[in-house]
Amino acid sequence: MPNLKEVRNRITSVNSTQQITSAMKLVSAAKLKKAQDAITRMRPYAGKLRDILENLSQSIDSSEGIYSRQRDPNKVLLVVVTSNRGLCGAFNANVIKRANLAIETTYANASATGHLYVLTIGKKASSFFSKKSGIQHIASHDELFSNLTFESIIPVAEKVMQLFVKGDVDKVDFVYNQFKSAGSQIITLEPFLPVLPPEKSEQDNQSVSSEYIFEPSKAEIIENMIPLSLKTQFFKVLLDSHASEHGARMTAMHKATDNASELLKNLKLSYNKARQAAITNEILEIVAGAEALNG
Numbered sequence: 001m002p003n004l005k006e007v008r009n010r011i012t013s014v015n016s017t018q019q020i021t022s023a024m025k026l027v028s029a030a031k032l033k034k035a036q037d038a039i040t041r042m043r044p045y046a047g048k049l050r051d052i053l054e055n056l057s058q059s060i061d062s063s064e065g066i067y068s069r070q071r072d073p074n075k076v077l078l079v080v081v082t083s084n085r086g087l088c089g090a091f092n093a094n095v096i097k098r099a100n101l102a103i104e105t106t107y108a109n110a111s112a113t114g115h116l117y118v119l120t121i122g123k124k125a126s127s128f129f130s131k132k133s134g135i136q137h138i139a140s141h142d143e144l145f146s147n148l149t150f151e152s153i154i155p156v157a158e159k160v161m162q163l164f165v166k167g168d169v170d171k172v173d174f175v176y177n178q179f180k181s182a183g184s185q186i187i188t189l190e191p192f193l194p195v196l197p198p199e200k201s202e203q204d205n206q207s208v209s210s211e212y213i214f215e216p217s218k219a220e221i222i223e224n225m226i227p228l229s230l231k232t233q234f235f236k237v238l239l240d241s242h243a244s245e246h247g248a249r250m251t252a253m254h255k256a257t258d259n260a261s262e263l264l265k266n267l268k269l270s271y272n273k274a275r276q277a278a279i280t281n282e283i284l285e286i287v288a289g290a291e292a293l294n295g
Contacts, residue, residue: 018260025253035243081176082122088249092124157234177244185244
């Protein structure tokens with residue numbers, strides 16, 4: 001049976017921890033609302049823009065579509081997106097685990113030849129991949145989440161796009177958490193470059209394909225709209241990960257608060273048992289002393 005002082009100290013410690021986790025849950029809930037609104041507004045626009053971009057890529061040749069050139073994926077760039085902070089459950093571990101799986105299977109050839117490159121966004125991914133052998137960790141952009149705006153991500157998106165245009169990499173993919181709800185995130189491996197036409201099923205072949213009237217000219221659209229669409233997709237990925245992080249942290253802190261409440265209940269029960277045992281011992285000692293004096 002633990003003594004009263006030890007149990008009191010543990011109760012005080014768990015109380016303090018519970019207050020911290022409860023406060024972090026409230027902070028994440030407030031930030032989640034803003035991040036969720038941002039990705040909810042962005043997703044339909046980015047999705048439709050991506051559809052137009054894929055349809056447009058079908059009608060241009062390789063000389064025009066510099067972002068649609070399909071090459072053997074001998075040189076691969078993997079953009080891994082995690083968070084800068086922990087205390088969000090398995091949020092970061094799941095992304096790193098999925099990236100490692102892709103490196104060992106899908107991109108095994110590029111990894112074996114030393115042409116697998118990793119660009120990280122988020123301190124957790126940067127810390128892991130900077131120490132991992134067999135890949136080339138070319139850059140970290142952990143500062144993006146401190147000021148997540150479309151203007152702040154443009155230099156990084158343009159850097160990735162230029163690597164593909166120059167032929168330094170043949171394929172670019174994202175690994176990140178796609179936001180589904182506050183309590184659920186989807187680990188996603190999403191292609192970024194090259195821009196491929198949509199896959200057609202038999203039903204699609206029988207239906208009428210979408211036709212667009214280009215205004216201004218197709219050349220001007222290729223020059224301006226495709227890079228804008230790619231930057232928008234890049235921004236959407238970061239918004240998805242940002243909202244997922246706050247959802248995962250809110251859920252983790254909620255569970256931690258509940259666990260602390262359960263632990264407090266058990267500790268208070270142990271404290272009451274120890275206190276009752278101490279009182280009983282004192283009573284027995286008094287009674288025994290009184291009996292000895294009477295005898």
